[in-house]
Amino acid sequence: MVRAPCCDKMGLKKGPWTPEEDQILISYIIKYGHANWRALPKQAGLLRCGKSCRLRWINYLRPDIKRGNFSREEEETIINLHQMLGNRWSAIAARLPGRTDNEIKNVWHTHLKKRLKNSHGSNKSASKTTSSTTSKASINNQSESEPSSSEFSSLTDTSVATVETKDHVQDMMNMIKSEAMEFSESFPEIDESLWWETLSAENSGNPFEFSDAGNELQHQSSFTSSDSVEFYSSSSIDDHMDFWYDLFISNGGSPELPEF
DNA sequence: AAATTAAGCAACCGCCGGGCT
DNA sequence: TAGCCCGGCGGTTGCTTAATT
Secondary structure (H helix, E strand, O other), X not given: OOOOXXXXXXXXXXOOOOHHHHHHHHHHHHHHOOOOOOOHHHHHOOOOOHHHHHHHHHHHHXXXXXXXXXXXXXXXXXXHHHHHXXXXXXXHHHOOOOOOHHHHHHXXXXXXXXHXXXXXHHHHHHHOOOOXXXXXXXXXXXXXXXXXXXXXXXXXXXXXXXXHHHHHHHHHHHHHHHHHHHHHOOOOOOOHHHHHHHHOOOOOOOXXXXXXXXXXXXXXXXXXXXXXXXXXXXXXXXXXXXXXXXXXXXXXXXOOOOOO
């Protein structure tokens, strides 16, 4: 039996998501949830396959996504968990709240794997310091194992920056949360976390994205026309409140909470 | 300043397993 | 039990940006 592809590619869009598509997806999920990913794009009016919608939601739009650099603690956690679990990214992600398997996978391949390799190589080269071998390979190995390599230092630096910005973000989020909770009392059927996570993205280009104060936001490539979209141009708590309130009401204000 | 290379990351692909009929 | 559907997972690709030559 030849199984049909996961989705009919005919007429379905691929590639980076636009803000408009994001908005449609978010609106739909807020209203109806995502009980059936396969049927979702058709019902929502998106020219995407269900898998693409699911991936976009899970990895990027979900309100409880934690954006920004990984802290040193998170990196250590990933390394430790990877030693125990191997490439079971979803299992690792389950132990890192707010992080996605895809994100962890990327971090592993771009940073942590090299770091481990370097530290391993460093140990090896240290144990071979008596060796008089000066082959190209050993030279490369030594330079790679240099602890102040840009790759390593960038990890250290960014983790420091992340700690600093985390405090800022935490303060901001506490403040926003209190406002969100106050506001949500008017809409008790709405889960607190929806408002709180939504609003926590204040100052961010993406309402779900945590602002990494002082750092240029990553992942902007798919938001090329954000300026023209109200959703992405809101810059204050009130704007976000208004936007989500309007969105909620315009969507019929379903008493059924979507599952995030 | 332009060209080339490397790094980072969002998104896609194909497979697998659970649940339903 | 077999067949099918669907969600989830891990590997991989390809685009964008940054760094280097």
